[in-house]
Amino acid sequence: MFTNYNYTVDERFKRYVQIDTQSDPLSSSFPTTEKQKDLSRLLVEELKAMGIADAELDEHGYVFATIPSNTDKKVPVICFCSHVDTSPDSSGTNVKPLVHLNYDGKDIQLPDDPAVIIRASEHPYLASKKGDDIITASGLTLLGADDKAGVAEIMDAAHFLMNHPEVKHGAIRILFTPDEEVGRGVEKLDMKKLAADFGYTMDGGELGSLEDENFSADGAKIVVDGISAHPGAAKDKLVSAIKIVSEIVDALPKDSLSPETTDDRDGFIHPVRISGTVEQAEIDFIIRDFETNALELHEAYLRRIMEKVVAKYPGAKGVLRVKEQYRNMKEVLDKHPEVTAYAAEAIRRAGVQPMKMSIRGGTDGSRLSFMGLPCPNIFTGEMALHSKHEYVSIQDMQKAVQTIVYLAQLWEEKA
Template sequence: MDSLLFYEETMTTQFDAEVEERLVRYCKIDTPSDEKSPTSPSTEIQYDLLKLLVDELNEIGAQDVRLTEYGAALATIPATVAGDIPTIAFLAHVDTSPAFNAFGVKPIVHRGYDGGDIVLPDDPEQVLSAQAFPYLAAKIGDDIVTASGTTLLGADDKAGIAIIMAAARHLLAHPEIPHGPIRICFTPDEEIGRGVHADLPGDLGAEFAYTLDGAELGELVYETFSADKATVKVQGVSIHPGQAKDQLVNALHLAAKIIDTLPQVTLTPETTEGRQGFIHIYAINGGAAAAELHFILRDFEMAELEAQGALIRQVCATIQATEPRAHITCEVTPQYRNMRYWLEKDMRPVDMAVDAYAAAGIEHYFMPIRGGTDGSRLTEKGVPTPNLFTGMQNIHGPLEWVSVQDMGYATEMCIKLAERWGSEGQ
């Protein structure tokens, strides 16, 4: 992007080595979440990283360190200046996406990227190239971290964790830096939409917050998708296939008709971009007797999101009408809402971030993201929470990567942001 041309020459920060070491170490810890699990966290293995972070927060001198019963790690960096200063929070999530293999991650640091192809050794067909990924072309000279080819990396959101931990350590080690009270929070289950427990806003105790869960250097997000989930259940009529004439009602055939009747060219993730919304079927299970389809619905505007829900219901009703012996239900449930609806009424946290980016020598740009963050739910629940960059790219797949230098700059920016809020309060 044009806004990043300033960074053509590789620059380093005092935090590069620390964020790299933390990222590599954290990525080696398996933490995928599981949508089918009813527990919080959804997987016990998320505690492996959560408990480690609790120990590390205690080691660097944070206060009020605790692990909640719903699996959020919380801590406080005390204020270094007096005054009526709002409490801010920095958040990142420990879980990795269950959409791709996340077990046995082997992070690799590619020193001083030279602009050529990066071939991942455990699957040589997985190749990162500057031609395919233009942002990589802007990272010549940077240290690039990838996985080995058969797993995702987990920079989403262990890059955010590494950045927050490095910033927290630095602030605690340098009480001469003026800032107000700061809360640190690491959540589970963000990837399955359950990162913000009902008790989290109260336990967090912050007036404003920031998630470190963004992408390119300079990206600043205060607008996300609004999101619903649709679950369609198809109950057919089961009978031995040898005696099925005029008796069998195959649930899988009806499920296929539902999918085929929905728009394929104008309303799927692979055919939309920018501010266009989509309906995405991401799972189907069952058999001839009964089948279940899982969709996510996404749009930036509520009217369009509601229209998507109405469309799925209409399609289900239409297919139901073709086969009255079947029973088809469609349940649409809310997931999160566009944070813009609240932030545009109070842009202070966004304005503070703009100032902090500038103080760290970073040119900001606003980017509505085609997804959501824990900040989407927190903002809706009364804690305005924009999303800040980490550098992560190609998330949820084997070609995921992140620049160490981007992470270093994000760390500097967080420190400047803490200072900015401190000076505002004074």
């Protein structure tokens, strides 16, 4: 089916990553940055140019579009979703995508900062891509493959389906979201407007990966009130909230329960931001575990640490506030096994061995699953995320395009 197809995914990807769409975790607006809409507006234009008449960008920054059904069968409406924003962890301004044709398997030194070297020894997946065409940034920014690889793959798959009516499928909904990287990607999504039965996020990593399980996640904030006093007359009066929150962080375990000391199915408590003054200081945490009930245990442990430290400082007060972020999608997907099974079969049809994996993190799909759209996550090829070492294989992206098309076809066949 794809023998003579001229893929557009790499050309689209190289254009999309040059548009700065970085989201902002400190912003209270939605989307958190207006510049995310720069890419979204372009996507709407390109979808309409394909003949997708209902493509639109709403006031919240969501892109909706429909590839119309071309079958007489009654087929469930399937949605493919990716996010347009890039991580705040590394600059996304003036990204220069570089293509390393027929990658030789060696270290890749990035020209705009020779100190940035993507070492094959540190990136075994990259080493396995010898002979592929690899796209990186130039050394000063992240690349933005997370998740513009997914965006470009959905766009190329849409292009294929609109130009190959012989491939039968039901109605396909396309959704591009803002603010996924700051945990707010579907916060204002109108599910009735989306009007889909099942979904797939294109936001996974290595070729063949299929993820139907993710961390359950809470956000937590410790607020400590100290006692301010003039430093020249502070003896036996001043109680520094800054020192107290520093001591709370220092009291966390050094050899466990942190991202840097855990893997596989281990959960963690991770301080991500400290701010404040002598009088009041705050620590923001993310708390993660595959077992949802374990979150309460982690939070109780953190509360005990806070109370023990604060008790050493007369007059100080501490409070822990917890907010639910997202839950393990497996709790929903286990009730709809066909959604993941069809994805695995589509990956096989693309000539790739599917690999069931768990996400030590979350995607829009984890929240969408609990909003009524069971939604596992499929590979895009994006690797070394949120860093200047980020890279993607063009051949991996092409296989993701095939997977989307085969998946649309499978749902029609099974209807």
